[in-house]
Amino acid sequence: MDLTVGPNAFFWTAEQQTELYAALETAPVDRVVLGEWVCSKRLPFYQDQIPHWISGLMEAGKQISLTSLALITLKRERKATAELLEMGVEVEVNDLTALAYIPAETPFSVGPLINVYNEGTLIWLAERGAKRICLPPELPLDSVRTLCKVAKDHGVIIEMWGHGRIPLAISGRCYHARLHGRTKDNCQFACEADPDGLDVQTLEGTPFLTMNGVQTLSDTYACAAHQLPLLREAGVGALRLSPQSVGFVDLCQSYRQLIDGKLTPDALTRTLQGIVPAQRLSDGFLTGQRGVDWSGSTSHI
Numbered sequence: 001m002d003l004t005v006g007p008n009a010f011f012w013t014a015e016q017q018t019e020l021y022a023a024l025e026t027a028p029v030d031r032v033v034l035g036e037w038v039c040s041k042r043l044p045f046y047q048d049q050i051p052h053w054i055s056g057l058m059e060a061g062k063q064i065s066l067t068s069l070a071l072i073t074l075k076r077e078r079k080a081t082a083e084l085l086e087m088g089v090e091v092e093v094n095d096l097t098a099l100a101y102i103p104a105e106t107p108f109s110v111g112p113l114i115n116v117y118n119e120g121t122l123i124w125l126a127e128r129g130a131k132r133i134c135l136p137p138e139l140p141l142d143s144v145r146t147l148c149k150v151a152k153d154h155g156v157i158i159e160m161w162g163h164g165r166i167p168l169a170i171s172g173r174c175y176h177a178r179l180h181g182r183t184k185d186n187c188q189f190a191c192e193a194d195p196d197g198l199d200v201q202t203l204e205g206t207p208f209l210t211m212n213g214v215q216t217l218s219d220t221y222a223c224a225a226h227q228l229p230l231l232r233e234a235g236v237g238a239l240r241l242s243p244q245s246v247g248f249v250d251l252c253q254s255y256r257q258l259i260d261g262k263l264t265p266d267a268l269t270r271t272l273q274g275i276v277p278a279q280r281l282s283d284g285f286l287t288g289q290r291g292v293d294w295s296g297s298t299s300h301i
Contacts, residue, residue: 164242
């Protein structure tokens with residue numbers, strides 16, 4: 001089973017991202033997705049570094065994809081999407097409008113923000129050129145099994161969300177800007193202060209969601225550790241790990257050990273807790289009654 005590093009969801013400096021991708025050159029991951037998928041206003045801060053990241057990672061033997069935005073609305077966003085193919089690497093589609101800029105004969109991958117909920121959608125994407133699909137994190141295991149069978153018949157690799165806060169929604173409005181009394185056009189990049197998103201609680205003080213500019217994420221970090229045997233049996237070919245600001249390379253190494261049978265799920269959970277002590281884990285979308293449910297020991301969360 002492969003490991004994919006998904007696109008960074010948060011607003012980090014170019015230096016922070018350069019440090020991450022340099023470290024990933026020697027990390028035990030197979031594929032890295034680069035680029036901006038949340039807010040196009042962030043892209044100019046690091047856009048000129050992307051070719052260098054691509055070069056270094058490819059020289060290290062990693063497969064590379066460039067993500068589209070999750071919500072393409074402005075003329076400059078359409079232009080940037082059309083230019084993705086010019087980078088010479090595979091494009092990962094996270095907004096179906098990006099397909100308008102990908103020729104029919106060109107292979108591409110599909111990110112978790114595309115609603116691949118049934119066999120018909122998967123077959124349509126495969127016939128359009130999709131070679132890899134990261135299924136939406138909210139799918140139950142029975143649906144994953146069904147889609148994996150269809151994907152195998154059409155030569156498509158299925159990827160599942162392995163670790164990280166789950167992307168739940170994308171909006172035309174910026175929550176960070178509004179929190180600071182600013183408009184979206186004058187946000188002053190308030191999201192930069194929260195490198196892993198801003199925790200949101202209910203009026204009763206219960207952890208609820210995470211705010212990331214125009215994006216809503218889960219409060220918990222999805223963790224596929226205890227579901228790995230079921231995912232492997234279902235036919236899943238890769239796990240996706242979402243970048244976080246602390247200990248991410250160690251996290252990647254731990255998941256590689258888990259996949260290789262050198263680390264147990266409970267041992268992985270303890271490692272994750274050591275990296276970020278306050279991190280709450282969940283895996284309920286696959287086999288639980290609620291997405292926030294966790295099948296591991298509560299002593300680790």
